Every structure is written in C-alpha cells, then in structure tokens.
Amino acid sequence: MATPAQDRKIAAPAITPDTQAFWDAAEQGTLLLKKCPKCKELHYYPRPHCPFCFHDQTEWVEAKGTGVIYTFSVTRRVEIPYAFAYVTLDEGVTMMTNIVDCDLDAIRIGQKVKVVFKPTTDGPPVPMFAPT
Amino acid sequence: MSIKGKAYIAGIYEHPTRKAPDKTVPQLHAEVARGALQDAGLTKDDVDGYFCAGDAPGLGGFSMAEYMGLKLRHIDTTETGGSAYLVHVSHAAQAIAAGKCSVALVTLAGRPRSERAGGLLSINFGPAPDAPFELPFAPVTANRYGVSAMRHMYQYGTTSEQLAWVKVAASHHAQYNPNAVLQDVVTVEDVVNSPMISDPLRRLDCCVVSDGGGAVIVVSPEVMKSLKKPRVKIIGAGEFPKHLNGGKMDLTVSGAAWSGPTAFAEAGVKPSDIKYASIYDSFTITVVITLEDLGFCKKGEGGKFVADGNLISGIGKLPFNTDGGGLCNNHPADRGGMTKIIEAVRQLRGEAHPKVQVKNCDLALAHGTGGSLGTRHGSATLIMERE
C-alpha cells in the first residue's frame, strides 16, 4: 500500500523586511540561512540577531540544499495527507518542512533529501524536501 | 528565597461539565472560582490575588476581575499554554512569600468542544516571527507531537504498544470517574488498532476534547491555619520554556529535564520519594518523555517504564493521573495543567476515588507541558506535601 504525496494548496508566507532576501532567493530556487560573523554559528529560522551570541549583524549564506530527515509525521486524517517533518541540513541546522514528491509510506528518518521549492497561492515558493 | 513551605493549596474545584453549549467562558471561570472558594471555606472578598492565562477572554485578568467583582492587590497573567496554571501556583506562592497577596485565585475555563466541531486543531500563530517559516508546512497539534514520538522511537526503540500502555492505565482510572469523557477500560490492542491520526499517533494516543474548567486557591500559612481542609503544602516548583534553539535542538527532550531538577532541588526530595504523579498527557508520548526527563527512569527507557501497567494505581510503581487524565477524563480549554494540580491535591487529601486512592499519599508531583514537544513549549513542575 502506498500513499503518494500530492501537492497541497499553500497560503503565502508573511514577508517582513528582515526576511525579504530569503524569499527573493526562494524565487530563484536557492535556500538561504543566516550566519553570525561573530560566533560563526548558523541558525534557522532567519533573524537579524544571532540567537546564540546576540550579535545584531547576521549575514545571509547559501545552503547546499541537501540534508537528512531528522524526524517526520505523516498527517493522515485530512483531505490530502502530507508529511510534516524536520530536515537537518548538511550545514548542521534543522528546519521545519514537508517531505514531498515521494510515497509518504516509505519515508524514513535518516533518509537523504534535497530541497524543492513548492509554489504558494499568492506569494514566493517555500522550501520542501524530496528524497534523493 | 525559596517558596518551600511558604504557601498552601486550600481550595480545588473541577467543573463537572464536559460539554457546555449554553454557557459562556467568563461564566465558567466564575463557576469554577465559586467552587474552589467554597471548597476552601473562603469567599470572593477574601481573594486579593488573581491568576489566569490565555483562556481568559477580553483583557484576560482585568476583564475577569471586573466580571467576577474581584478587588485585587496582585495580578499575574503568565501564559505558558496548558502548563500556565502550575506556573501560576508557583508564582502565587512567590507573591504570598513576598507579602503581595494572601489568598490567590487561579482559574481556567473554555469550551473547545462546543466551539469546534472536531478536526485537527491548528494553532493561531498571529504575528509570531516563526509563522512564515512554519505555517506553510501545516503544523497541527497531532503532527507537532508526532515528530517527537517518531524521533523517540527511532532513537530509543520505543514502540506503539508501549505508548498504548499510557492510555490503558488512564482508562483503568477513568472507569471510576463518572464525569470522565471516556469511561471504558481499553486494551493495548484497542489503542494500536485505532485509526492513525498523524504517524505514529493514533486516535487513542490523543487526549479528549472537552468544555469546562477548574480553579485552585493558594493561601498563606496564616490563612491556612484558619481553614478546615487537609494541609497541602507547596514545597518545590520549576519552570522552563523549551524552544527550537535556532535549529539546534533535540525533540526527544522536554522542558521537564530542567523544570524537574529545579523543583526536586527546592523540595529536597527525589523522584523515588514521589507517591503519586499527575503528568500532562496531551498525548501518550508526552507522558513517556516527561517521566524520563523528570528522572523517574533513565532517558530513553520511558517506554519500558510505562509498560505492563506500571502507571496503574494499586498495580504499578508510579500511580499517575488517577482521575483518568487528559487522555480519558478532561482537557478543558485544550489546557490540561489545572486538572493535574486538582487530582494531585485530591490524592494528598485522601479525596481521590477509593479505587484509585494511593495509600499514605503524602508527597505528590504535578507536571504541565504547554505548547508542543515538537516545536516550543513551557514546562512546569510542582511538588506538594501533605502536612
């Protein structure tokens, strides 16, 4: 038995001035992270202030867009089942996402995945991940 | 300054309703306040401190103070979701110790069962900074706990059958509670054969949805002397907001790993001393992870610990949620912290149902988890002693 992932209708994320660059890059198919020039830590979701050392000049860096599934939960009692998940990027930060373009019943923790940007109804696309 | 011995829980009240289509939320707040005051042997005019959280409508504390006609010199509307009421008891003890009030009222009420016709609850994130990076991925309550359960299974080998034991134990207790939403005893097979909601959590891994509420009264030692109720002393408390930490987190650990040790240190007791525990049970996994983090067993061994009836009063080593908990009895306003305090006080007073009353119950713990294990939550631990 398989449960093929189907595209859901996704409402546009609310864009704020401090995250505009993230969504502009998403339009180009690039996943951005924030890096702190002071303590060198990466963080997610992106903030102008480093949540580790509180430096206020964090910088955008490009992620490779590859990682592994940290955990997931296929939500089934809804019209279109979907895989709510966290992916740990190769850069070491873990982000909330969905696992897409696969059989939802075959998803496993530790599986390698790659970012795919999925369209929203009236805004920039959002980063989801597909098994490689 | 410690709160140990500085305050007592003098009054408790759990609203008997589980469905209240004909009542307003403020009305339910007032009804539970009256019930707890009556239980304590106090009146509204004795109340000089008031505590409520996000379930209080309007301007929260102010609106409810006006509605109930409270004349206050201390107010606290700390919001940590379903664990708020445990934090309130701790903060009330602090305020009493500091002389800011002497009779503190804590109320909770809501009617999610009447207002929401089933379905998966999605949280209104409002303008939270995480919202643009989370809402597109459709987080709902069940999957935000499901991700923690899935990772716990992967990391520690926890099984669905072990999770099921938590529900089984709760159902054994709920059969004696005539107000419980679910009063039938269930088996491990019943739980693992119930429909999958969000992997690996099935319908019977989830708590009930219920209208209603509850209240507690926290008083100073001087006020307690004038009252006739058994003396339930607050001896330790801890609170901890756990979050995603910039994307560097462990979703198999809850804030109880910090709030628990703080509370135990203040109380000067250890987990093996505890005779009864109220453990927040939004889902079965919440109990497994919390018990590990509080130190009732080693990290990763919560599944084994809860199996084979170990949480059933009279059978297991750690009787828990003897009212049936959120899993079977009541989860008013989608916030289970208040009923956790109430059942712990019943146990310490010897007022639990005779079939589930723990013998010589002189030391109890109550723990709340507000928010979700899979994102951010507020943990609160309270340790109480019968004097």
Ligand SMILES: [Zn+2]
């Ligand atoms: Zn930094």
